[in-house]
Amino acid sequence: MTNLQRLLLASAMAIGPVAPAAYAADLVVGFTLDADTLDPANHRKRETETVIRNLYDGLLTRDPNMVVVPEIAESMTQVSPTVYDFKIRAGIKFHDGTMMTAEDVKFSLDRVVVEGAMGNGQTSPRQSLMGPVASVEVVDGDTVRITLKEPWPILPAMLPNQQIVSKAFVERVGSEGLATEENGTGPFRLVEWRKGESIIMERFPEYYGGATDIAPVGPACVDRVIFKIIPESASRVAALLAGDVHIINELPAFSIAQVNANSGTHVMTVNGTRSFFVAMNLEGEYFDDPLVRQAAAHAIDKNLLIDKILGGNAAPINGILSPDAFGASDLPVYGYDPEMAKKLLADAGFPNGIDVVMDTEGAFKDTAEAIASLLTKVGIRTTVAVGESAQLTSKWRLQGKAPKTGDMYFSSWGNGSLDPFDIFTPTHRTNDRGNSAGYSNPAVDALLDAAATELDVAKRAGMYREAELMINADLPYLYLWVPQDIYGVSDRLSGWKPSADSRINLHDACLN
Amino acid sequence: MSLGKLIERLLQLVPVLLGVSLIVFVMMALTPGDPVQIMIGDQNITPEQEEALRRGLGLDRPIVERFFVFIGNALQGDFGQSFYHRRPVADVIAERLPATIELSLVALIVALVTAIPLGVLAAIRKNSIFDKLATVGSLLGVSLPGFWFGILLIMLFAVQWNILPVSGRIGYSSEIETITGFLLIDTLLRGNLPAFWDAVKHILLPAITLGLPMTAILMRVTRTSMLEVLRQDYVTFADAKGLSRARVLFRHALKNALIPTVSVAAIETGSLLGGNMIVETVFGWPGLGRLVVESIFLRNYPLVQAAVLLYAVIYVGLNFFADILYTVLNPRVKL
Numbered sequence: 001m002t003n004l005q006r007l008l009l010a011s012a013m014a015i016g017p018v019a020p021a022a023y024a025a026d027l028v029v030g031f032t033l034d035a036d037t038l039d040p041a042n043h044r045k046r047e048t049e050t051v052i053r054n055l056y057d058g059l060l061t062r063d064p065n066m067v068v069v070p071e072i073a074e075s076m077t078q079v080s081p082t083v084y085d086f087k088i089r090a091g092i093k094f095h096d097g098t099m100m101t102a103e104d105v106k107f108s109l110d111r112v113v114v115e116g117a118m119g120n121g122q123t124s125p126r127q128s129l130m131g132p133v134a135s136v137e138v139v140d141g142d143t144v145r146i147t148l149k150e151p152w153p154i155l156p157a158m159l160p161n162q163q164i165v166s167k168a169f170v171e172r173v174g175s176e177g178l179a180t181e182e183n184g185t186g187p188f189r190l191v192e193w194r195k196g197e198s199i200i201m202e203r204f205p206e207y208y209g210g211a212t213d214i215a216p217v218g219p220a221c222v223d224r225v226i227f228k229i230i231p232e233s234a235s236r237v238a239a240l241l242a243g244d245v246h247i248i249n250e251l252p253a254f255s256i257a258q259v260n261a262n263s264g265t266h267v268m269t270v271n272g273t274r275s276f277f278v279a280m281n282l283e284g285e286y287f288d289d290p291l292v293r294q295a296a297a298h299a300i301d302k303n304l305l306i307d308k309i310l311g312g313n314a315a316p317i318n319g320i321l322s323p324d325a326f327g328a329s330d331l332p333v334y335g336y337d338p339e340m341a342k343k344l345l346a347d348a349g350f351p352n353g354i355d356v357v358m359d360t361e362g363a364f365k366d367t368a369e370a371i372a373s374l375l376t377k378v379g380i381r382t383t384v385a386v387g388e389s390a391q392l393t394s395k396w397r398l399q400g401k402a403p404k405t406g407d408m409y410f411s412s413w414g415n416g417s418l419d420p421f422d423i424f425t426p427t428h429r430t431n432d433r434g435n436s437a438g439y440s441n442p443a444v445d446a447l448l449d450a451a452a453t454e455l456d457v458a459k460r461a462g463m464y465r466e467a468e469l470m471i472n473a474d475l476p477y478l479y480l481w482v483p484q485d486i487y488g489v490s491d492r493l494s495g496w497k498p499s500a501d502s503r504i505n506l507h508d509a510c511l512n
Numbered sequence: 513m514s515l516g517k518l519i520e521r522l523l524q525l526v527p528v529l530l531g532v533s534l535i536v537f538v539m540m541a542l543t544p545g546d547p548v549q550i551m552i553g554d555q556n557i558t559p560e561q562e563e564a565l566r567r568g569l570g571l572d573r574p575i576v577e578r579f580f581v582f583i584g585n586a587l588q589g590d591f592g593q594s595f596y597h598r599r600p601v602a603d604v605i606a607e608r609l610p611a612t613i614e615l616s617l618v619a620l621i622v623a624l625v626t627a628i629p630l631g632v633l634a635a636i637r638k639n640s641i642f643d644k645l646a647t648v649g650s651l652l653g654v655s656l657p658g659f660w661f662g663i664l665l666i667m668l669f670a671v672q673w674n675i676l677p678v679s680g681r682i683g684y685s686s687e688i689e690t691i692t693g694f695l696l697i698d699t700l701l702r703g704n705l706p707a708f709w710d711a712v713k714h715i716l717l718p719a720i721t722l723g724l725p726m727t728a729i730l731m732r733v734t735r736t737s738m739l740e741v742l743r744q745d746y747v748t749f750a751d752a753k754g755l756s757r758a759r760v761l762f763r764h765a766l767k768n769a770l771i772p773t774v775s776v777a778a779i780e781t782g783s784l785l786g787g788n789m790i791v792e793t794v795f796g797w798p799g800l801g802r803l804v805v806e807s808i809f810l811r812n813y814p815l816v817q818a819a820v821l822l823y824a825v826i827y828v829g830l831n832f833f834a835d836i837l838y839t840v841l842n843p844r845v846k847l
Contacts, residue, residue, distance in 0.1 A: 026684070026685075028684075033806075034798075036596040036597050036598070037596075037597055037598050037599070039598065042598045043596070043598070044551045044552065044553065044596070045596070115564050116568075118568070118598075121567070121568060122568035122569075122598075123564040123565060123567070123568045125551060125552075125565055125568075127561055127564065127565075128552070128555060128556070128557040128558065128561040128562075128565075129555070175598070176598075176599060179597065179598055179599050180599070192687075194681070194684075194798065195604075195607045195608065195798060196607070196608055196611070196797075196798025196799070196802070196803065197611075197680050197681055197796065197797075197798035198680060198684050200684050226684045228679065228680060228684070228796065229796055229798070230678070230679045230796040231793045231796065231802065232659070232663075232793045232794045232796070234663045234666075234794075235662075235663065235666060235678055235679055235794055235795065235796060238663070238666045238667060238670060238671050238678050239670075239678040239679060241671045242670045242671045242674060242678055243674075244670070244677060244678050244679075274554075388545075388809070389545075389550075389809065390543075390544065390545025390546075390550050390809065390810075390811055391543070391544040391545055393545065393546075393549060393550070394544040394545050394546060394549070395544065397549070413554045414553070414554040415554070421556055422554070422555055422556050423554070425556050426554070426555070426556050432556075433549070433552075433556075433557070434554065
């Protein structure tokens with residue numbers, strides 16, 4: 001460092017820390033991404049939803065164990081396979097002091113499901129999260145009825161993704177106003193949004209208390225919540241260690257020891273919902289042969305990779321579903337057996353091995369290279385090619401519109417609802433949007449289609465188990481693991497635990 | 513410079529901007545990646561729902577039509593809506609631009625006030641230990657990666673000594689009403705000294721990190737041109753006249769030696785704006801660089817197009833400014 005820079009710094013330090021009147025309890029979250037908008041119906045990012053969820057409440061919500069419970073709704077009744085009634089709680093106030101009514105609920109859901117309802121001919125990007133909704137009606141003063149075009153059993157699991165806005169407020173400020181202003185019913189109200197830098201909220205004293213099934217019920221514990229945007233993980237960790245923030249998300253596995261060793265901070269984990277896998281091109285010259293795919297499966301030492309690269313923070317999978325997902329069950333395991341792998345490869349007609357390329361994104365290069373070295377050891381000589389996400393997606397997720405090129409693709413698919421509908425169908429149904437392997441099995445397609453509308457819970461779980469057994473045998477993908485979400489937190493924090501859907505709900509969080 | 517020349521230069525901007533618009537539009541369109549697919553992410557969706565989304569974003573129309581609509585609207589100052597923010601891109605960019613400009617200017621100032629004295633010192637003590645250290649230092653300055661140097665500064669000043677903040681532009685306890693968007697200026701205009709110092713403390717580390725490579729370059733340029741000037745006859749003559757060393761150096765030599773430094777600085781300021789992304793990411797600085805890179809990955813076409821156009825205008829403007837500055841500093845040169 002130069003003399004002048006030292007001088008500048010010294011002069012800055014001499015001034016000493018400025019301490020403008022701080023609130024008694026400011027809870028600061030070091031967060032990866034800024035919200036795109038504050039409009040609950042007009043975004044498609046998990047991070048945006050995390051921020052919005054502290055300002056707005058929904059009909060239903062999830063507890064930290066992913067159990068769906070009523071929030072603004074007092075109760076939910078399934079009247080028929082396609083009709084759901086939601087009785088709305090009385091006495092809920094918006095942040096501007098007006099009372100929330102069933103009309104507001106209908107208006108909020110209509111904004112999402114009706115085509116063009118966002119204004120300027122735009123349809124809500126969250127429409128598909130509501131499934132086949134035919135209509136939303138207020139049936140008597142305080143009940144809202146959702147009617148579906150066809151049975152869609154996961155409606156309750158998907159409803160926590162939608163939040164309730166004030167009809168009068170939206171009509172006044174328009175969709176454009178709702179992007180930067182808020183008037184929700186959530187535990188916090190917006191103080192200031194410094195775009196790209198921080199979102200400052202304060203406790204809403206007249207909060208109705210939130211879901212009765214999630215204690216404690218009442219206004220939020222802390223005075224203010226600040227989402228401070230720190231995209232770089234090393235800087236997020238530094239901010240936690242320096243005491244600038246109290247919670248950080250997406251803690252890298254290699255920083256776990258550092259955070260735990262630091263006095264005043266520790267690590268919290270929760271099972272994530274994202275399944276990692278290697279898609280094998282079933283239309284390609286090698287992986288069309290099941291023996292080659294089995295050889296690849298036996299070449300991979302999942303436990304070693306989980307231990308060494310993910311710091312032990314992942315659960316191995318043998319099908320597409322997370323162990324926590326609906327319909328997940330124990331499946332046959334392709335154990336680590338390099339000799340068996342070599343034999344299978346030779347049986348397939350490749351005694352001298354094969355040369356293949358594995359595509360992946362930059363963020364997963366290290367893991368992909370570790371997988372590649374295990375494959376190479378048995379004769380599947382694998383080179384890792386790093387590409388950009390959008391480019392790889394258009395190469396691999398062709399939906400049958402063009403012949404697929406490439407050998408292998410190390411990738412993942414998220415499943416925030418933990419319902420197979422959102423992960424199993426897109427990745428395994430013939431020509432569906434996430435089917436990178438180019439897998440096509442009419443029996444699996446039929447099971448997935450039937451399960452999507454099956455209302456009998458046990459029967460539906462059985463269908464997914466059957467489908468999982470089929471893909472476990474066909475092996476279009478090397479199913480790898482579901483990593484845990486890792487958070488760094490201050491020892492001062494209490495009343496909060498991470499949630500599998502990656503949301504950070506701060507209503508119950510306290511600072512000691 | 514005559515008014516005619518000025519108008520001529522301004523007119524030259526038109527084809528440049530049209531060309532840039534065309535290039536960025538075609539490049540975005542040719543880059544693989546479907547904005548709608550990226551937006552939907554990991555989810556099940558019906559083809560009808562996907563089409564509705566595509567229509568809403570205007571992506572169902574043919575590319576040629578989209579280009580002319582873009583140009584037509586851009587001429588009227590309408591750059592469209594950001595796919596993700598769902599607001600006019602001009603608004604989104606305007607919110608982020610002041611932070612980027614403020615950081616770049618402070619980095620420029622840091623670079624100038626550091627580089628010029630060091631460069632002069634290195635020149636007058638040529639081949640001394642100081643000169644050699646400065647050479648090694650400037651080599652390091654250009655080659656140290658910004659993300660590494662930035663994290664190092666954070667670990668020292670924020671974590672180890674706890675005297676400067678890790679990230680952001682100003683503490684969230686400081687309340688500021690913006691006037692110009694430049695916090696250092698706004699806090700002073702409002703007479704809020706504590707907030708001003710807070711802003712200074714926030715900008716120091718990112719400005720040093722961003723300014724470091726420029727400091728190194730400017731120091732080398734100043735040293736070289738100072739050495740050149742010191743060999744000139746008029747310097748020898750001034751020395752022979754018996755003028756004090758300080759007077760010779762600062763009145764006679766430095767004034768001429770600074771010409772290349774200033775023009776290089778003006779042009780390099782453009783690269784400061786471009787090089788902001790890494791520094792903005794490391795320090796959570798709410799600038800434009802980070803936003804543009806995120807938008808490229810998300811194929812947020814309207815935002816990328818508008819931002820690239822803006823960068824083009826700034827670059828052209830800075831080059832123009834450098835030319836003018838050069839003629840002012842060096843009357844022998846005429847445009």
